[in-house]
Amino acid sequence: MSLMAPAAERKLTGLVAATFTPLTTQGEINLKEIGRYIDYLTEKQGVNNIFVNGTTGESMSLSVAERKILAEEWCQKAKGKMDQVIVHVGCMNLKDSQELAGHAAQIGADGIAVIAPSFFKPSTAEPLKMFLHEVALAAPTLPFYYYHIPAVTGVNVLASDVLEGIEELIPSFSGVKFSGVDLMDLGQCVSYSQPRWSVLYGVDEQLLAALALGAHGAVGSTYNYMGCHVNELISAFDKGDIVQARRIQFKMQELLSYAQKRGFDVGVNKQLMIELSGLNLGPPRLPVMPCPHEQCLCIAQKYHSIFPEC
Numbered sequence: 328m329s330l331m332a333p334a335a336e337r338k339l340t341g342l343v344a345a346t347f348t349p350l351t352t353q354g355e356i357n358l359k360e361i362g363r364y365i366d367y368l369t370e371k372q373g374v375n376n377i378f379v380n381g382t383t384g385e386s387m388s389l390s391v392a393e394r395k396i397l398a399e400e401w402c403q404k405a406k407g408k409m410d411q412v413i414v415h416v417g418c419m420n421l422k423d424s425q426e427l428a429g430h431a432a433q434i435g436a437d438g439i440a441v442i443a444p445s446f447f448k449p450s451t452a453e454p455l456k457m458f459l460h461e462v463a464l465a466a467p468t469l470p471f472y473y474y475h476i477p478a479v480t481g482v483n484v485l486a487s488d489v490l491e492g493i494e495e496l497i498p499s500f501s502g503v504k505f506s507g508v509d510l511m512d513l514g515q516c517v518s519y520s521q522p523r524w525s526v527l528y529g530v531d532e533q534l535l536a537a538l539a540l541g542a543h544g545a546v547g548s549t550y551n552y553m554g555c556h557v558n559e560l561i562s563a564f565d566k567g568d569i570v571q572a573r574r575i576q577f578k579m580q581e582l583l584s585y586a587q588k589r590g591f592d593v594g595v596n597k598q599l600m601i602e603l604s605g606l607n608l609g610p611p612r613l614p615v616m617p618c619p620h621e622q623c624l625c626i627a628q629k630y631h632s633i634f635p636e637c
């Protein structure tokens with residue numbers, strides 16, 4: 328990272344893996360596995376950007392202290408290996424979010440992302456933008472991404488309404504991580520997007536539709552273990568080979584629909600990553616339940632029957 332231009336000048340594109348949080352079998356954060364995890368992503372999956380402490384990383388089940396230690400370790404170990412490390416700093420309250428944003432700036436993160444608080448939910452774009460603005464003030468020079476994931480937060484404010492005029496409120500605003508299925512809203516975000524912003528799509532099973540609408544990249548959990556295949560999807564799309572791009576997207580859909588019919592949550596997803604990568608990531612944290620080994624094994628077998636080795 329040291330020889331590169333500052334993150335504020337580097338538009339975030341391509342694949343971004345939303346990382347799982349390594350835990351020990353006792354449920355404590357396991358920093359020892361982070362270096363191996365980064366090597367696995369870069370060497371095996373061809374994924375050079377990470378989004379840490381997000382939904383996949385179970386950030387809402389981690390303490391602020393744990394999130395700081397984890398963010399620090401991800402940034403440390405990513406140096407010289409990853410292009411960008413985006414740290415998700417959103418919390419249920421403003422103070423903790425500001426504290427994490429300020430910390431991310433100190434540890435050399437390449438950007439921060441903030442989810443809508445979802446206990447006291449903003450019901451319109453205005454209070455949500457005010458909240459985002461206050462968090463951004465704690466790290467004013469760091470690229471700032473709004474994290475839109477309405478199915479999880481229950482905050483049903485259009486992302487395009489959040490983006491409107493936000494460049495005046497948050498000068499560091501750099502884009503949106505759009506984990507929603509409303510493609511009209513996504514299209515409006517892309518069409519409003521300023522040249523240096525990135526619209527990053529977060530519903531892996533329909534990435535191709537988002538690329539067709541002009542998304543600049545993608546953040547997702549499945550890029551941890553399907554990154555090499557999805558990189559092929561993106562290059563096929565960039566070359567205009569829509570048939571090949573569609574073929575790969577359909578394979579992803581076949582796997583994910585198989586997994587969803589068997590109950591697919593962060594716990595199952597984490598166990599699948601363990602099976603496929605050999606990394607020692609440990610269990611999820613309550614209330615997410617660990618996944619029984621057999622349940623995950625059949626999804627891993629399905630993966631191997633659909634996708635060739637990377």
Ligand SMILES: CC(=O)N[C@@H]([C@@H](O)[C@H](O)[C@H](O)CO)[C@@H](O)CC(=O)C(=O)O
Pocket residue numbers: 345346378380381382383384479506529530531532546547548549583
């Ligand atoms: C609800 C959820 O977890 N969505 C995932 C997707 O990558 C999702 O796992 C994938 O599309 C499979 O359904 C991401 O959008 C989440 C994400 O990027 C994050 O961990 O912050």
